[in-house]
Amino acid sequence: MDAAAQARRTADTVARRSYGKLIAFLAAAMRDVAAAEDALSEAFASALADWPRNGCPANPEAWLLTVARRKGIDGLRRRRSGEAAAAQLQLLAEIDDTAPAIVDDEAIPDQRLALLFACAHPAIDAGIRAPLMLQAVLGLDAKTIASAFLASPEAMGKRLGRAKQKIREAGIPFAIPARDELAERLDGVLDAIYAAYAEGWSDPGGTDLIRRDLTAEALFLADLVARLLPQEPEALGLLACLLHAQARCGARRNAAGDYVPLAEQDVALWDSAMIDEAEALLLRASTLGRIGRHQLEAALQSAHVERRRSGRTDWTPEVQIYDALLALSGSPVVALNRALAVAEWQGPRAALDILETLAAGGRLVQYQPYWAARAALLARTHAYPEARDAFDMAIGLASDPAVRRFLQGRQAALPR
CATH class of the missing domain: 1.10.8 (Helicase, Ruva Protein; domain 3)
Known part of the structure; x- marks a missing residue:
């Protein structure tokens, strides 16, 4: 070299x-x-x-x-x-x-956590706090962040610039706030860590330099926050959620490197110790008496694990958790995932009706999982030409080559 x-x-x-x-x-x-x-x-x-x-x-x-x-x-x-x-x-x-x-790991975390909490200051608009943390602490560019938050790169870049200017002009201190100030900032910090993990999760092969190592970084920060705030149920819930997801990482690809969906994964490849740790965290969070989004996300992960291990076919628990999560967040991504659970509960036609409503909002038109979900549901209703078109959209938007190959295989298997 x-x-x-x-x-x-x-x-x-x-x-x-x-x-x-x-x-x-x-x-x-x-x-x-x-x-x-x-x-x-x-x-x-x-x-x-x-x-x-x-x-x-x-x-x-x-x-x-x-x-x-x-x-x-x-x-x-x-x-x-x-x-x-x-x-x-x-x-x-x-x-x-x-x-x-x-290079001293004992010296750095407090500084990094302080920067996270500075970006979550009340003077900064709530909608830009998590994106600002992703850029300032994890180095993601505006285009990548915009994709994660379903926004245009230009608009996201301008909003990030204004937020940094606000930090400078307002003289926001870079310090971990007092205990009585943590609550109003914690949600933004947790949202940023969750979004960072999701970005890293979208590149399990580590082929994207921008996203490489993001899952490890997010897990580190989530653990740091949970240890700093052991009585905050949402901090515990986030760590439980990420551990549940990370436990399945080894089963997401087969020996050939091909994508394996959750329903087809070999549960023997899941990390049982990590799952046990996640379950213990979720149980501890539940005793603190304050439910929140990240606990519900972790509860969904837990339900998926229990269903696969037990062979349960009833999707009612998952749909109920999604109902609560959607009521809390109003997120179109949560609504999309809820629709997939409804498909297993009430059939694909009911789920497609939900997707039609979501499409009317326009926010999911460039969201690859939306088209993948639509294609799969249309195929189940035997609407093969429409499914083929939806697969084309999903394949075109897929950034992961393994996911692209998986979708191409499902498209090729459609009856003509």
């Missing part, structure tokens, strides 16, 4: 492993998420120019932090003056002393 390729590979590894840690350190000192991102971006650019010539440093995170600090100081001097700027310059100058701690 030549020096340039080695440098790029090292930079990519650091970006995936430590982006959130680096941004958290810089943003806490600069009081400016956008400026921290710019400084770190410039530091990575410098690394790709310097490392091929001089070799990759023994501690690339510390190298990047030092260079980003200098870039941040230069940028701050250009943009601002006065006492506030002087105080920030002093904080930035002191970052060098903490650089070696960037």
Whole structure:
């Protein structure tokens, strides 16, 4: 491997492993998420120019932090003056002393969690808090985030920019808030972690550099929040939900790498210890007396596990949980998943009626699972031409090659 390729590979590894840690350190000192991102971006650019010539440093995170600090100081001097700027310059100058701690897992989590809670500040619009966290802490781009939240990349980019400006102008502190302030921010933090896991879950093969390692990062953050707030049932519920999903990860692909839907997975490949941990967390959450979205999501995962293990054919429990979840969230994605449960309970025609109503809203027209669900339901009602068209849409929107092959196989099997 030549020096340039080695440098790029090292930079990519650091970006995936430590982006959130680096941004958290810089943003806490600069009081400016956008400026921290710019400084770190410039530091990575410098690394790709310097490392091929001089070799990759023994501690690339510390190298990047030092260079980003200098870039941040230069940028701050250009943009601002006065006492506030002087105080920030002093904080930035002191970052060098903490650089070696960037690889110390005991030192970093509090900074990263502090950034999450800063992004969830009440002064920031509730609808942009989770997307802001995905970009600031996990490094996702506006296009990827927009896809996750069923929005256009342009609109999402503008909203993210305004939110970062709000943090700077309002002087929002980068610190874990007091206990009496946690409740109003916790939902946004949990939503961001859930969305991060969902993005990583959509790329189980790790082929997408943007999404790679997101599931591990989300699980780490969910565990961190649950340990910080053991009496918050929603924090426990989120961790239970993610553990339930992660427990099935090994069964989602067969030996050939082909996609295996939940109904066809080999339950012997599921991680029983992880499932037991999830069940214990969900039980503990249920004793705290406050139900919420993430507990219901975990309860759905638990019901799926119980149904597959027991052979139960009645889908009433799943539909009832979806009813409660839809009432809480109003999410069209939840409504779509509820429709699939209704198909098993009342038949595919009833589910297709629900999908027709959802389609009228227009939010799911570019959502691949909608077309995959529609295609499968139409096939079950023997509407094969319409099913074939829906499969075309689902295949065209599928980003995972294994899912694409799976859908192509189901389409090819339709009677002509």
